[in-house]
Amino acid sequence: MRDRSEPHLLAALAAVPDPRSRRGVRHRFAAILGVGVCAVLAGARTFAAIAEWTQDLPVGVRVRLGLRRRAPCESTIRRVLQAVDADALDGAASAWLAARSAPVEATGPAAAPQGRMISIDGKSARGARGPDGRPAHLLAAFDQASGVVLGQTSVDGKTDEITAFAPLLDRIDLTGAIVTADALHTQHRHADYLHVRGAHYVLTVKRNQPSLHHQLASLPWAQIPAVDITQDKGHGRVC
Template identity: 55%
Template sequence: MSETAGGLREALAGLPDPRARRGVRHRLTVVVTAAVCAVVAGYRSYAAIAEWVADVPAPTALALGMTPDRRPSEAMIRRLLQAMDPQLLTAAIGVWLAGRTTAATPQAIAVDGKALRGSRTPDTPARHVMAACDQATGVVLGSIDVDGKTNEITRFAPLLDQLADLRNTVITADALHCQREHVTYLAQRGAHWILTVKGNQPHLHAQLTALPWRAVPDATRDTDRGHGRREIRSCKILSISTGIDFPNAAQAIQIRRRRRRLDQPKRFATETVYAITDLRVHQAKPAQLAAWIRGHWSIENKVHWVRDVTYDEDRSQIRTGTGPEVMAALRNAAIGALRLTGVTNIAAANRHHARDSTRPLALLGIT
């Protein structure tokens, strides 16, 4: 059957197959596409993916590119997925998902890391990956491993090197990435940035806290409810042409968050966070800056929380080879594809796609 234009199989066609050519019965595109279909339906492990493949009706198997009487086994799926290059897989999926959005390039990209806690063994620490996510959709556009010999800081530029065009894009990152080398790199790529500032930059943090915030009115203020709590956020913004020891910093931002649990209405917890940006007043309105900062934090809910809670990633027993990172990429693919259809409840969407094997195929552009 021919590849569907714009479908996932077409996007995966250029990936290198780590297997020896001799004896290959199922193409890489067939196995990986079937695995993503199974993950869309809520399946979490190699064995579960193999069960989904074994149970789908013959027409679904044919549409996936396999014969009904010869389907990939659990051992074959496991060996392939734990040998694949997760960065190339994520990049291919990211290009495919980006092509399904209305905008040519995302306005804001959040850079954030996550530990794969289930990959920890008595002898090795948990694997760690860092991803670049489109804030608006929650789609993971690129991903890179952070092994025990390095850290997120040194992997920042290699991660964003996976994205072809960053011009006029806003990169948001947490305090760990408030580094001079990072802003130099982003300037070379034509990107803007918003960086959180905390204690890892004590001199810069002291300069920001010393600014005359009391005399500055709130630029934005909003209230949100969710996860059994209420949060009130206020944002103040100051232009900083001089006095801040950080290259290209144009504005300073103070965010105050007051939270209370809905069952404890009189007990508030207050947190004050500072950020800096190279965006000038005429380039972004206060409401837009506040939305981008809030959008960075929302990646936890859109991606990481779903992988931990819905897909139970932290208890996954997949540990061999690149298996943990590849499975994370498959989960990101499923979440991203579902998000682009307007889905907000991933668990409910998993159940919906589990009830009919043709639904994941339609979602991934397979006919």
């Protein structure tokens, strides 16, 4: 049973701007987004499948989701979902998920309690392509403990991840959090940004930062005792 104190999905989706003119509107914008989210979670992958899933819902469930007793048709669902501001929708959904996963003492939708581990990672989305036909590439920040995506943004491949780093994290409370990222984000301005935001960071150092890499390689690592050793096997290698 859902805790009444937890944020409701429809309330979060109501923050997404409605791009439609008022004339001829029959269904609430947040309600169409809500059934779209639920249908996708239930396995729908096309506009037709979302419409069919919505049509099959009992009338009482449709009403609970904010719809009229009559379900919206496929063309209505298609027009609404194609016109939605993707960044605004992603922000609303991420804030809702973060609020549900945050401890009771957290105060913000994406509040970061002391020691929260936040990973930054860029991935090409499987099965999704942009207008140019290339696979969609996303930069995401997610909570390592819960797996909840706290925010994500579309980027133009690996090189654009660097410029998207700060804007992605601007909407997340980083106070006391530990942010991890791969070597691409081992940048002076990223470290300065995280320090100003009150976060700690663990960044991989490779040869894209030659001076820093050389300085670290010159340290007397053999004389430093190991505090903890983790051994795992992946991709046929033991590390």
